[in-house]
Amino acid sequence: xxxxxxxxxxxxxxxxxxSIVSSVLWFTLMFVPTILFSGLREQALFLxxxxxxAMGIAMSAMWVxxxxxxxxxxxxxxxxxxxxxxNVFHYLLSNSIVDVIFxxxxxxxxSMVMASAYLGINITTILPARPVYIALATLLAVPVYLLVxxxxxxxxxxxxxxxxxVNIIQILTTFGTVVPxxxxxxxxxxxxxxxxxxxxxxxxxxxxxTLPLPHLLIMTPLLIIVYTIAxxxxxxxCEKRIARYGMEYRY
Amino acid sequence: MLNVAKAxxxxxxxxxxxxxxxxxxxxxxxxxxxxxxxxxxxxLSSPTAVVKNMxxxxxxxxxxxxxxxxxxxxxxxxxxxxxxxxxxxxxxFAEFRFMEVGIMILEATRFAKYIxxNAVLRPLIMTPLVTAYMAPLLLYLNGVxxxxxxxxxxxxxxxxxVALGLYSTIFAVPLIFHTNVSRPWTITSVLTPAIxxxxxxxxPIELVPQVLRLVALTTPVPExxxxxxxxxxxxxxxxxxxxxxxxxxxxxxxxAVSGLLSKRAEVKVRRG
Numbered sequence: 251x252x253x254x255x256x257x258x259x260x261x262x263x264x265x266x267x268x269s270i271v272s273s274v275l276w277f278t279l280m281f282v283p284t285i286l287f288s289g290l291r292e293q294a295l296f297l298x299x300x301x302x303x304a305m306g307i308a309m310s311a312m313w314v315x316x317x318x319x320x321x322x323x324x325x326x327x328x329x330x331x332x333x334x335x336x337n338v339f340h341y342l343l344s345n346s347i348v349d350v351i352f353x354x355x356x357x358x359x360x361s362m363v364m365a366s367a368y369l370g371i372n373i374t375t376i377l378p379a380r381p382v383y384i385a386l387a388t389l390l391a392v393p394v395y396l397l398v399x400x401x402x403x404x405x406x407x408x409x410x411x412x413x414x415x416v417n418i419i420q421i422l423t424t425f426g427t428v429v430p431x432x433x434x435x436x437x438x439x440x441x442x443x444x445x446x447x448x449x450x451x452x453x454x455x456x457x458x459x460t461l462p463l464p465h466l467l468i469m470t471p472l473l474i475i476v477y478t479i480a481x482x483x484x485x486x487x488c489e490k491r492i493a494r495y496g497m498e499y500r501y
Numbered sequence: 502m503l504n505v506a507k508a509x510x511x512x513x514x515x516x517x518x519x520x521x522x523x524x525x526x527x528x529x530x531x532x533x534x535x536x537x538x539x540x541x542x543x544x545l546s547s548p549t550a551v552v553k554n555m556x557x558x559x560x561x562x563x564x565x566x567x568x569x570x571x572x573x574x575x576x577x578x579x580x581x582x583x584x585x586x587x588x589x590x591x592x593x594f595a596e597f598r599f600m601e602v603g604i605m606i607l608e609a610t611r612f613a614k615y616i617x618x619n620a621v622l623r624p625l626i627m628t629p630l631v632t633a634y635m636a637p638l639l640l641y642l643n644g645v646x647x648x649x650x651x652x653x654x655x656x657x658x659x660x661x662x663v664a665l666g667l668y669s670t671i672f673a674v675p676l677i678f679h680t681n682v683s684r685p686w687t688i689t690s691v692l693t694p695a696i697x698x699x700x701x702x703x704x705p706i707e708l709v710p711q712v713l714r715l716v717a718l719t720t721p722v723p724e725x726x727x728x729x730x731x732x733x734x735x736x737x738x739x740x741x742x743x744x745x746x747x748x749x750x751x752x753x754x755x756x757a758v759s760g761l762l763s764k765r766a767e768v769k770v771r772r773g
Contacts, residue, residue, distance in 0.1 A: 268687035275694030275713075279579075280534070283703035288542030289554045297545060367710055414522045421533055429537075433544045 255344035259352075266348075270356050277302060277361040282368045292375060293458065295365055300387075300452030301428040303358045307391045308423040308445040310349045311399035314342055316416050319406050323497050332493060338403040339485025342396050350391045378455035383463075387451035390470055393477035394444045398423070400484035407491045432460040447473060505610050505618050513626045527584070528634040531576030538572045538703060539565075558705060561734040570642055570650070571733040573635060575702055577658050578725055580631045582697055585624045585662050587689040589669040590676070593619065594685045597677050603770065612767035613760050620670040620759065624662030632658055653732050660748055661725045667755035668720055671762060678766040700726050721751045 259266060281302065285294040318341040322328050331337065362376040378384050402416060426446030430453075431437035437460045440446045451466055453459040459466065491497075517524065543551045548565055555571070556563045563571075593616070597603040606615050632655060639647035639654075672692070676682055699717025701709050706723050717723050721744070728744040 264687050265684055268684075268690050272690040272694055275691070275698045278713075279694055279698040279702060280538070283538055284542050286558060286704060286708075287538070287551045287554050288545045289550050290542075290546055294542065294545050298541075364710075368708065414526045417526050418529060421530070424537075429541060429544070 251340055251344040252347050255346070255348050258344065259348045266353060270353060270360070273306065273357045274360045274364055277357075278364050278368065281361075282365060285365070285369065291369055292371060295362075295369065295371075295376075296456035296458045297430055297453065298428060299358065299362055299365065300456070300458075301424075301430060301449045302361065303354060303452055304387075304391070304394075304445040304449035305423050305427040306357060307350055307354055307395050307448065308398045308427070308443075309420045310354070311342060311395040311397075312402045312416055312420055314345045314349065315399035315403040316406060318342075319403055319492075319497065328492060328497070332489065337485045337489035339396065339400055339482050342399040342403075342481070342485075346392050346395050350395050351388060354391070355388070379457060380455050382455075383451050384455040386467075386470055387448050387455070390451060390474055391448045393474050393481065394448050396481035397444050397477040397484070400481040400488065404484050404488045404491070407488045407497055430460055437461055444477065502614065502618070505615055506622060509619055509622045510626065513623060517630060524630060527580055527631050531573075531580055532634060532638075534579070535569065535572040535576045539569050559730060559734065563734070566642055567733065570639065570647075571730070572703070573638055573642075574650075574654050574729050574733050575726070577632045577635055577654060578661070578700075578702065578722065578729065579697060581624075581628055581658050581662050582665060582722060583693050584627050584631050585665040586669045586693045586696070587686075588627065589620055589623055589666050590673040590689050591685055592623070593670070593673045594677055607767070607770065612770065613763035616670055616674065616759060616763040617667070617756065620666035621663050624666040625659055628659045628662040629655065650732055654729065657725060657728050657732070657744065661721055664721050664748055664752045664755060667752065667759050670759040671755060674759065674762040674766050678769055696720055696722050699723075702726055721748045724748065 277299075281295075281298050284298060285291065288294040315338055318338050319328075322331065331341075363373065366373050366376050402419065405411065405419075406416070423443055423445055426434075426440030426443040427449040431440035431446060431450065434440050441461075447461075447466065447469060450459045450461045451470065454463050454466060539551060539555075540548075542554075552563060552565055552568050555568050559571070596606065606612070635654065636648065636651045639651045641647070643650060672688065673685075676685060676688065682688070695713060695716045697717075699709055699713035699715070700706060700720075700722040701717075706714060706717070706726070709717075714723075724744045724747045728741050731741060
C-alpha cells in the first residue's frame with residue numbers, strides 16, 4: 251500500500267509541490283500576525299506551529315478520505331476496490347507516509363524557516379530541544395491520520411453531507427491543536443480531538459506542552475494500538491454501508 | 502455586448518443557487534478567522550497586550566472593538582483575492598479545456614470581449630456575495646457608522662476585484678491556449694496566498710520579505726490593504742486617493758495586456 255502511495259505521489263508531484271508552497275504561505279499569512287499580536291514571539295511560535303502540524307495532518311486525512319469517496323464513486327471504482335478487499339482505510343494507509351512524514355514535515359520545516367525570517371529570530375532557535383518527542387509525535391500522527399480519515403469517510407457514507415460541510419468539520423480540528431488545550435476549563439477536554447495528542451507531544455519537543463509529559467508518554471503506545479484498530483474497523487463499517495446502500499456522487 | 506453580460510450574470514446566479522453551501526463556508530471561515538487572529542493571541546497573552554501590539558504595528562491607538570473591526574475587514578480582502586483569482590482562471594480553464602463550450606462562445610461573440618466581460622462582471626457579482634457576512638457584524642460593532650464603513654469597504658473591494666479579475670485573465674489566457682498545463686489549481690493555489698502574504702494583509706508590508714512583496718506589488722492588493730487600514734482607523738483619506746490612482750493605473754494596464762493576449766489567443770483558436 252505504501253508503494254502505491256509513493257507512486258500516486260509521483261503522479262501528482264506538481265500538486266504536492268503546489269500544496270507545500272501554498273500551505274507555507276497560508277501559514278505566514280495566518281500565524282505570523284497572531285504571533286506578532288501576542289507579543290510572545292518564540293514562545294507563541296512554539297505553541298502554534300506544532301498545533302499547525304497536527305491540524306494539517308487531520309485536515310489532510312479528511313481530504314484524502316473525501317477524495318476517495320468522491321472521485322472513486324464518480325469514476326465507478328469503489329466496486330473494484332471492494333473486489334480486491336480494499337476500503338477507505340487502505341487508501342488512507344497508502345497516502346499516510348507521504349502526507350504525514352514527507353509533506354507534513356516539509357511544510358512544518360519551511361513554515362518555521364519563514365516564521366524565523368519574519369520574526370527576526372536565529373534559525374538555530376527553531377530546532378527543538380528534545381527531538382525524540384517530535385519523532386514520537388510523528389509516529390502517533392500516522393494512526394491519528396488513519397482514524398480521522400476513516401471517521402469522516404463513515405460520516406460521508408452514512409449521511410448526506412457534501413464536501414463543503416467537511417470543510418466546516420475540519421475547522422473543529424483547530425481546537426486542541428492550533429488553539430492550545432490550556433484555554434479549555436480542563437485541558438483534558440481537548441483530547442476529544444484525536445489530533446490534540448500529536449500537537450502536545452510535538453510541543454513537548456520545545457517544552458511548551460500543556461498536558462503533563464508523563465501522561466502523554468503513557469497514552470502514546472496505547473493510542474497507537476487503539477487508533478489503528480479503530481480506524482480499520484471504521485473503514486470496514488464504511489465499506490459495508492457503501493456495499494449495502496451504495497453512495498451517490500456528492501460535490 | 503449586453504447579451505454576453507446577461508449570459509454571464511445568469512450563469513453566476515445559477516451557480517450561486519447551486520453552490521450555496523460553498524458560500525456558507527465562505528461566510529463562516531472568515532468569521533472564525535477574524536475571531537482567531539485577535540482572540541487566539543489574546544488567550545496566549547492578554548487582550549490588553551494584543552490591542553497594544555496591534556496599535557504599535559498599525560501606528561494608531563485602538564480598543565478591542567477597533568482591533569476586531571480591522572480583523573473582520575481584512576477577511577474581506579482574503580475572500581475576494583481567493584475567489585477572484587481562483588474562479589476567473591478556473592472557470593475559463595473549465596470552459597475551454599474540459600466542458601468544450603469554447604466553440605459556442607466563439608460563435609456567439611468575440612473572444613476578447615467575452616474575456617473582458619467575464620473578468621469584470623464575475624468579480625463584481627461575487628464580491629458582495631462573499632463579503633455579505635461583514636454587514637451585520639460591522640453594524641453590530643459600530644452602529645450606523647459601521648454600516649457606512651461596510652459600504653466604503655465594499656466599494657474598495659469591488660473595485661479591487663475588477664482589477665484582480667483582469668489580472669487573473671493575464672495568467673489564464675496563456676495557460677489555456679499556449680501551454681499543456683492540466684492542473685490550473687496548482688497555479689491558483691500558490692498565487693492567491695502569495696499575493697495575500699506579500700501584501701502583509703494583517704501586518705505592515707514593510708515586515709514582509711522582499712520576494713513576497715514583489716509578487717504582491719504586481720497587484721493593487723497592498724494599496725487595498727492600506728485603504729482598509731484607513732477606513733478601519735478612521736484616518737486621513739489620503740490613502741484612499743493613492744488607492745484610487747494605483748487601481749486606475751493597474752486596471753488600464755491589465756485591460757491592455759489581457760485584451761492583447763485574448764486577441765492573439767482568438768487568432769490561434771479560430772485558425773485551429
